[in-house]
Amino acid sequence: MADTKEMNYEEPGVTVDVVIFTISEDRLNVLLVKRNEEPFRGRWALPGGFLLQGESLEGAVKRIVDQKAGLKASYFEQLYTFGQPDRDPRSRVITVAYFALVPWTRLPEPVSPKVAGVEWTPTVYLPELAFDHNRIVFYAVERLRAKIAYSSIAVGLLPTMFRLSDLQRLYEIILGRELDKRNFRKKMHATGLLEETGQREIIGAHRPAMLYRFKEKKVVNID
Amino acid sequence: MADTKEMNYEEPGVTVDVVIFTISEDRLNVLLVKRNEEPFRGRWALPGGFLLQGESLEGAVKRIVDQKAGLKASYFEQLYTFGQPDRDPRSRVITVAYFALVPWTRLPEPVSPKVAGVEWTPTVYLPELAFDHNRIVFYAVERLRAKIAYSSIAVGLLPTMFRLSDLQRLYEIILGRELDKRNFRKKMHATGLLEETGQREIIGAHRPAMLYRFKEKKVVNID
DNA sequence: CCAAAAGTGTTATTGATACACCCATGC
DNA sequence: GCATGGGTGTATCAATAACACTTTTGG
Numbered sequence: 001m002a003d004t005k006e007m008n009y010e011e012p013g014v015t016v017d018v019v020i021f022t023i024s025e026d027r028l029n030v031l032l033v034k035r036n037e038e039p040f041r042g043r044w045a046l047p048g049g050f051l052l053q054g055e056s057l058e059g060a061v062k063r064i065v066d067q068k069a070g071l072k073a074s075y076f077e078q079l080y081t082f083g084q085p086d087r088d089p090r091s092r093v094i095t096v097a098y099f100a101l102v103p104w105t106r107l108p109e110p111v112s113p114k115v116a117g118v119e120w121t122p123t124v125y126l127p128e129l130a131f132d133h134n135r136i137v138f139y140a141v142e143r144l145r146a147k148i149a150y151s152s153i154a155v156g157l158l159p160t161m162f163r164l165s166d167l168q169r170l171y172e173i174i175l176g177r178e179l180d181k182r183n184f185r186k187k188m189h190a191t192g193l194l195e196e197t198g199q200r201e202i203i204g205a206h207r208p209a210m211l212y213r214f215k216e217k218k219v220v221n222i223d
Numbered sequence: 224m225a226d227t228k229e230m231n232y233e234e235p236g237v238t239v240d241v242v243i244f245t246i247s248e249d250r251l252n253v254l255l256v257k258r259n260e261e262p263f264r265g266r267w268a269l270p271g272g273f274l275l276q277g278e279s280l281e282g283a284v285k286r287i288v289d290q291k292a293g294l295k296a297s298y299f300e301q302l303y304t305f306g307q308p309d310r311d312p313r314s315r316v317i318t319v320a321y322f323a324l325v326p327w328t329r330l331p332e333p334v335s336p337k338v339a340g341v342e343w344t345p346t347v348y349l350p351e352l353a354f355d356h357n358r359i360v361f362y363a364v365e366r367l368r369a370k371i372a373y374s375s376i377a378v379g380l381l382p383t384m385f386r387l388s389d390l391q392r393l394y395e396i397i398l399g400r401e402l403d404k405r406n407f408r409k410k411m412h413a414t415g416l417l418e419e420t421g422q423r424e425i426i427g428a429h430r431p432a433m434l435y436r437f438k439e440k441k442v443v444n445i446d
Numbered sequence: 447c448c449a450a451a452a453g454t455g456t457t458a459t460t461g462a463t464a465c466a467c468c469c470a471t472g473c
Numbered sequence: 474g475c476a477t478g479g480g481t482g483t484a485t486c487a488a489t490a491a492c493a494c495t496t497t498t499g500g
Contacts, residue, residue: 011234011236012237014235014317051306051317054308054315056307056308078303078304081280083279083280085278085279092276092277094274096304164453165451165452180490181453182453182455182491182492183490183491185453186455205498205499207498208451208497208498209453403464403465405466405480406463408480427472429476429479430477430478430479433479433480449500451498452497453494455492457490457492458492459488461486461487462488463486464483464485466481468479468481469478469479469480470480471478471479472477
């Protein structure tokens with residue numbers, strides 16, 4: 001029993017890990033970073049880090065998203081706190097997991113950012129991650145799926161103006177099933193959260209689509 | 224990502240606080256303990272404590288519920304993690320809040336336990352608590368209210384056998400509004416989670432009620 | 447005029463709500 | 474026989490699901 005954990009009565013470390021989602025290439029993607037240090041050197045992991053002096057949890061999330069991903073999330077919320085004693089093989093670390101949303105239009109690069117060791121990965125092709133991060137991503141996808149049904153969380157994944165077909169595709173990607181166009185549009189209009197911008201899409205050899213925006217920029221619970 | 228800790232990272236303390244609910248006297252009640260130490264000496268607070276070496280978060284919850292309340296919760300789940308830098312005036316402490324359910328039949332004493340400095344308090348008459356504990360209780364009540372609508376979380380607050388009118392009163396207390404008897408019973412039967420025990424209530428100058436039990440002892444999401 | 451996506455209503459089914467009386471028992 | 478809670482069904486309304494064709498544009 002001569003490991004560090006037992007010898008000095010250290011308090012558990014506290015980290016914040018963030019599941020950053022974006023929709024791109026008709027897939028739900030998560031941002032992963034390649035670890036340079038032990039444990040799990042060379043493995044992919046969620047962006048995260050230790051909580052700093054006097055820093056709030058939300059502050060840490062913003063810092064991590066900015067540092068690791070070089071962008072600003074348009075929405076984030078706390079997911080769950082994971083504290084199994086053996087989740088970090090070296091020392092006791094509990095992690096407060098968050099998930100964050102970024103519209104694809106804010107990404108520095110279309111799919112893969114140029115920063116070495118940082119990559120957007122489709123959730124359906126997730127590799128084996130460091131620590132218990134697969135479980136965290138799983139949780140996050142579940143939460144996202146649940147919330148899209150009864151809230152306007154989609155705001156966080158869309159640019160300020162979008163076509164209804166964009167919105168519908170977003171729902172379909174997250175829910176993993178096709179939706180009926182007429183019912184979908186009826187329901188979206190019924191929420192009262194959308195408004196026409198008056199502008200129309202410019203490109204395409206087809207009838208131009210009306211561009212919409214969300215009235216509230218904040219995520220709102222429906223019904 | 225849990226990097227190896229470095230010197231310049233602060234080690235925040237990690238506590239677990241538990242909102243323990245029971246239904247009694249037609250009220251939703253929370254267990255509070257009176258603080259003997261600074262800060263907030265003499266104030267009521269949620270039962271809680273620091274995470275011990277090698278102890279899981281769930282282990283800590285069980286320990287706290289057992290030590291402080293002298294009972295076993297029939298259900299608990301993680302609520303939220305509160306980490307504002309100033310939430311503890313002395314040092315940095317982040318707390319992982321849980322809520323727990325106990326059926327009134329398991330209480331050592333009908334309403335107030337005899338342990339000094341521990342008291343069941345109706346959520347509607349909550350005093351000003353230590354730290355950010357009022358906020359935590361508020362969150363917990365919200366969660367309980369939300370979950371009772373779409374899960375069988377009520378299992379945790381009822382004895383193994385109960386009348387349908389007990390179940391309905393429980394829903395009414397938590398939701399804070401009256402429910403229609405016929406619709407309520409229809410809906411409960413429709414979940415398929417209840418079964419008749421064959422036994423009937425023994426007391427009362429009225430038609431004896433059928434006693435029911437939950438088929439699953441675990442909390443289950445409905446629909 | 448062809449391809450491609452935009453846009454639009456009606457019907458059927460399901461679930462939610464509103465509502466009032468008879469039943470079995472103890473005293 | 475009366476007070477007390479137990480127990481039951483139907484009709485209306487709202488929400489959801491299924492389903493197909495016309496419109497506007499670019500090339």
